[in-house]
Amino acid sequence: MIDPRLLREDPDTVRAAQAKRGLSGESVDRALEADQRRRAAIADYEQLRAEQKSLSKLIPQAQGDERADLLARTKTLAADVKDAEATQAAAEEDWRTALKDIPNIAAPEAPEGGEDDFVVLETVGTPRDFAAEGFEPRDHIELGQMLGAIDLERGAKVSGSRFYFLTGVGAQLEFALVNLAMDQAREAGFTQVIAPSLVKPRAMEGTGFLGQAADDVYRIEGEDMYLVGTSEVAMAAYHSDEILDAESLPLRYAAFSPCFRKEAGSHGKDTKGIIRVHWFDKVEMFVYTTLEEAAAEHERLLGWEKQFLDKLELAYQVIDTAAGDLGLSAIRKFDCEAWIPTQGKYRELTSTSNCTDFQARRLDIRTRADGKTTSVATLNGTLTAIPRAIVAVLETHQQADGSVRVPEALRPYLQGREVLEPIAGG
């Protein structure tokens, strides 16, 4: 949620930010109206309550008629207080709801527009030229089959479409990628975490995934629990309702967890293979820091993402996502997109968002500075999302015979193997 004070004191800035995302200012107007009602209601309530309190105090000492009189007066007053309380609670609720619908204020640097209006910040490496090498690249589905690494047919049989089994070197690849990521994170000073994938509504709501994005979230029937689409949810809620020691910031976590996404609304998109699946494992960086440090930390997170992609020896580009494609919480988002040879384009492998105090405000995460508490900033960034990393590695490093060269950084995690060979009958 955005800073209520900003909304109150400078609504035009908030409206402009809405417009930049391609949204109407309707929720802004609703919030402002509710805020006024709320403040008036609070004033009424407080006045009545004070009156009631002072009368109540007289009763224990009062005797006879005086006492009866006091009781009668205070009784009607109590009813008024109850009404005022209800009015206040309703206004408060309207205000909070309207406020929570307002997305974070996009950074001035974020490009204007929608999904296609991103700006390419940087291109690293060159897509491999298979034509020059004289063979047609195989897609990850075929390679996965030849290597005995990915079993899509049985995934569909057991769990349905967009599910898969990682088998043999596929399973080994996952562990290798996770360990490579976790080791890099540890070396960079991150605390390693295994995070739960099931969370309560508060965590989901607090991270901004229950609004427009709710369609994409699995809910456990009859349990009031949700399956997370990213460990960002669990890691943001990790310190909810806490006041963090200023000295402890930044707090950097690298969290592993399975992730679940309904992928509603993406029917027909990436239907084959493991680019877009309902379940995958991911190592996510999550940082709590000060608002002042947030932008610089965002750059650092991008740096760590690039470092990891470099280790996988991939060709990729870094894009600055446009305001309309930021999601509710972020003010700015960088995606790293790796070249997928058989698609002939760059596809998102990692993504890092600066959410400033938007999530911290909802989850009540603060720090103390100069005796005052202030909301912290939260940032997240993918270190590695397993299926897409596997897709990029297999397709990029494949050889004419269907074998796959292992990037050097990954070899220590794969018993030193330099090449993954197709299995007989694969």
Add this chain to the structure above:
RNA sequence: GGAGGUGUCGCCUAGUCCGGUCUAUGGCGCCCGCCUGCUAAGCGGGUUUGGGGCUACAACCCCAUCGAGGGUUCAAAUCCCUCCACCUCCGCCA
């Protein structure tokens, strides 16, 4: 899953049976001051969080806050209901 217990303003704790002088006790820690060759001790004061008012700031004032939410009552830390977390025992289980 079953039975029982616990939850108080950083930590510990009094208060809950029997509703009103609870505007929540005391200790520890921490902060400020006094005292003092220095340190310690001692003495005095302060020390939850959120919202609002008044302000250049601070001081100050008001409302809420005793795990959360509801109820009863003129009045709730205290009585009733629901939920949550933790602890003990039993059952089940990787």
